[in-house]
Amino acid sequence: MLMRTTNGLECLNKGLKRRTRVATLFPNTSSCLRLESALLAEQDEESMTPKTYLTMTLGAPSTTDTQI
Numbered sequence: 847m848l849m850r851t852t853n854g855l856e857c858l859n860k861g862l863k864r865r866t867r868v869a870t871l872f873p874n875t876s877s878c879l880r881l882e883s884a885l886l887a888e889q890d891e892e893s894m895t896p897k898t899y900l901t902m903t904l905g906a907p908s909t910t911d912t913q914i
């Protein structure tokens with residue numbers, strides 16, 4: 847049985863493990879640290895960017911836009 851995690855830190859750690867396993871061989875510890883730092887910076891950038899959601903307006907004014 848495969849359980850997915852909702853804990854953000856666990857998910858981040860799994861992503862780091864997955865990506866460092868792809869590289870498998872690092873010439874030194876600083877190259878591994880560079881890869882992980884880049885991945886963490888990318889994750890931070892994604893979390894700081896506001897999410898864009900679908901809006902269902904087709905040009906017609908909504909009920910909240912009309913003044914009474």
